Amino acid sequence: xxxxxxxxxxxxxxxxxxxxxxxxxxxxxxxxxxxxxxxxxxxxxxxxxxxxxxxxxxxxxxxxxxxxxxxxxxxxxxxxxxxxxxxxxxxxxxxxxxxxxxxxxxxxxxxxxxxxxxxxxxxxxxxxxxxxxxxxxxxxxxxxxxxxxxxxxxxxxxxxxxxxxxxxxxxxxxxxxxxxxxxxxxxxxxxxxxxxxxxxxxxxxxxxxxxxxxxxxxxxxxxxxxxxxxxxxxxxxxxxxxxxxxxxxxxxxxxxxxxxxxxxxxxxxxxxxxxxxxxxxxxxxxxxxxxxxxxxxxxxxxxxxxx
Numbered sequence: 001x002x003x004x005x006x007x008x009x010x011x012x013x014x015x016x017x018x019x020x021x022x023x024x025x026x027x028x029x030x031x032x033x034x035x036x037x038x039x040x041x042x043x044x045x046x047x048x049x050x051x052x053x054x055x056x057x058x059x060x061x062x063x064x065x066x067x068x069x070x071x072x073x074x075x076x077x078x079x080x081x082x083x084x085x086x087x088x089x090x091x092x093x094x095x096x097x098x099x100x101x102x103x104x105x106x107x108x109x110x111x112x113x114x115x116x117x118x119x120x121x122x123x124x125x126x127x128x129x130x131x132x133x134x135x136x137x138x139x140x141x142x143x144x145x146x147x148x149x150x151x152x153x154x155x156x157x158x159x160x161x162x163x164x165x166x167x168x169x170x171x172x173x174x175x176x177x178x179x180x181x182x183x184x185x186x187x188x189x190x191x192x193x194x195x196x197x198x199x200x201x202x203x204x205x206x207x208x209x210x211x212x213x214x215x216x217x218x219x220x221x222x223x224x225x226x227x228x229x230x231x232x233x234x235x236x237x238x239x240x241x242x243x244x245x246x247x248x249x250x251x252x253x254x255x256x257x258x259x260x261x262x263x264x265x266x267x268x269x270x271x272x273x274x275x276x277x278x279x280x281x282x283x284x285x286x287x288x289x290x291x292x293x294x295x296x297x298x299x300x301x302x303x304x305x306x307x
Contacts, residue, residue, distance in 0.1 A: 002018040002019070002113060002114065003015055003016065003017060003018065003111045003113070003114060003115065003116045003141060003142070003144070004016050004017075004018050004111055005110065005111035005116050007109055010030060011029075012026050012027060012028040012030070013026070013109060013118055015141050017048060017144055020048060022046055022047075022048060022050045023046060024045070024048075024141060024151060025042050025045050025046070025141060026042065026043060027040060027041075027042055027118055028040060028041055028043065029103040029120070031100075034095075035063075035081065035098060036057075036065075036081040037082075037099060037100055038101070039068055039079070039100060039102075040068065040101070040120070040122070041065040041066045041068035042054070042066045042067040042068065042153075043055075043056045043065055043066025043067070045066060045067060047149065047229050047289065047290045048146065048149050048150065048288075048289075048290060049227075051222055051227070051229055051290065052190060053190065053193075053220070053229050053231060053288060054066035054067060054187070054188065054189065054190065055188045055190050058188065058191065058259070060258070061081075061082060061259075062081075062082065063080065063081025063082045064186075065188070066187075066188065067153075067155075067186070067188075068185075069137075069155075069157055069184065069185050069186075070183060070184065070185075070186045070263075072085075072172065072182055072183040073085070073168075073169070073171055073172070073174065073175055073183065073267075074099070074124075074126075074167060074168070074169060074170070075126075075132075075163075075166075075167055075168045076097065077126040077127065077132075078094070078097045078098050078099065079098075079099045079100065079101060079124065080182075081098065082098075084097050085172040085176075085180070086175075087175050087176035087177070088176070095127070097126075097127060099125050099126045099127050099132075100124075101124050101135070102122060102123050102124075102125065103120060104121045104122060104123055105120070106118070106119065106120050106121075107121065107136075114142055114143075114144060115140060116140065116142070117138070117139070117140050118137075118140075119136075119137070119138045119139075120136075120137045120138075120139075121134070121135070121136055121137075122134070122135040122137060124159070131162050132161070132162060132163050133159050133160060133161055133162055133163075134159070134160050134162055135157055135159045136157070136158045137155070137156070137157045137158075138154075138155075138157075139153065140153070140154045141153050142154075143287075143305070148289065149289055149291060150287055150289035150301070152285055152287045152288070153285070153286045153288065154283065154284065154285045155283070155285075156236075156283045156284075157281070157282055158279050158281040159274070159279065160279040161275065161277060161278055162276075163276055164276055165276060166273050166276065167273075168271050168274075169183060169267045169271060169272040169273075169274065169280075170183070170267050170271045171183040171266075171267045173210075173268055173269065174267055174268075174269070174270060179209050179210060180253075181210060181253045181263075181265040181268030181269065182261070182263050182265060183253075183263070183265055183266045183267055184263055184264060184265055184266035185263060185264060185282070185284050186253075186261065186262075186263040187231070187233070187261065187262045187263065187286070189220055189259070189260025189261065189262075190220065190223070190260070191223070192220065192221060192222055192223035192224075193218070193220030193221070193260035194256065194257060194259055194260055195257055196218055196219050196220035196221070196256050197219040197256075197292075198217070198218050198219075198254055198256055198262075199216075199217055199295055199298075200213035200215060200217070200252075201213060201214070201215065201295065201299055208252055209252070209254055209255075210251050210252070210253070210268055210269070211252055212250065212251055214234060214235070215232055216232070216233050216252050216254060217230060217231070217232045217233075217295075217298045218231045218232075218233070218254075218256070218260065218262055220260060221292075227290065227291065228290075228291055229288070229289065229290060229291070230288075230290075230292060230293040230298070231262075231286060231287065231288055231289075232286070232293075233264060233284065233285075233286055234284065234285040234286075235250045235264040235282070235283070235284055236282070236283030236285075237307060238281070238307075239264070239282050239283060239284075250264045250265065250266075251265050251268035251269065252264060252268075253265045253268060264284060266282070283307065285305075287302070289301075
């Protein structure tokens, strides 16, 4: 099924499904408000029928923007946006800790038949603007299947530490706040998706915060139109990071109340240490489908695809 790509230079790249005319995604890479830790993001993401499955700058967290790669606690800096969690003091407004992830160049922007590719280079900076890391990012859209009403997005990022000292990836939980391990690839769902159904192959809803599973599904119901959508988040088997301080397997950060959010956390329980010159690579896949899929259907869909 053919995909088409449009590049508004300096602003965004959109990918559409030719047969239905649905714009499946917009990748926005222009700089935005400094307080929101400017970084590229995907919004809107849509199902094949055109239903939006991401939120943008909600009133509770203006720095939540669709699907984006974040770093909430990075060696004392906040590349997440907004207030910074400080143990014992809660969330504080600390503008001098808010950094950025900056677009520098595209290596590939293409759509060929059933697949679209965005390959990008970025730099990561603390508030002062120093170079802390370089990232190579690859986003692919494909696997469009009108019969199941689904398509998939893959996101691979390789981050190289350019400091002379280790980069410490943490989260509010590694800094003392329980059940707040958000960092890494982060999805914010539409307001209507609050109280959606969340499940993995083995567990449901309340048992999932901080858990481990190869995939996690979120089913939400739309406002403004009938029906549901299902998003299935997978992390690649190779995401478990091994280093001198041990392994760092992915744990799920997930909420359906007070808002819909999912992140395969980089550092839920323990900090991840990236030594100078070392590269951290993470791969993710998101399946986006019309309808309320159950566990059996999700499992069958995921098992039919390899990394």
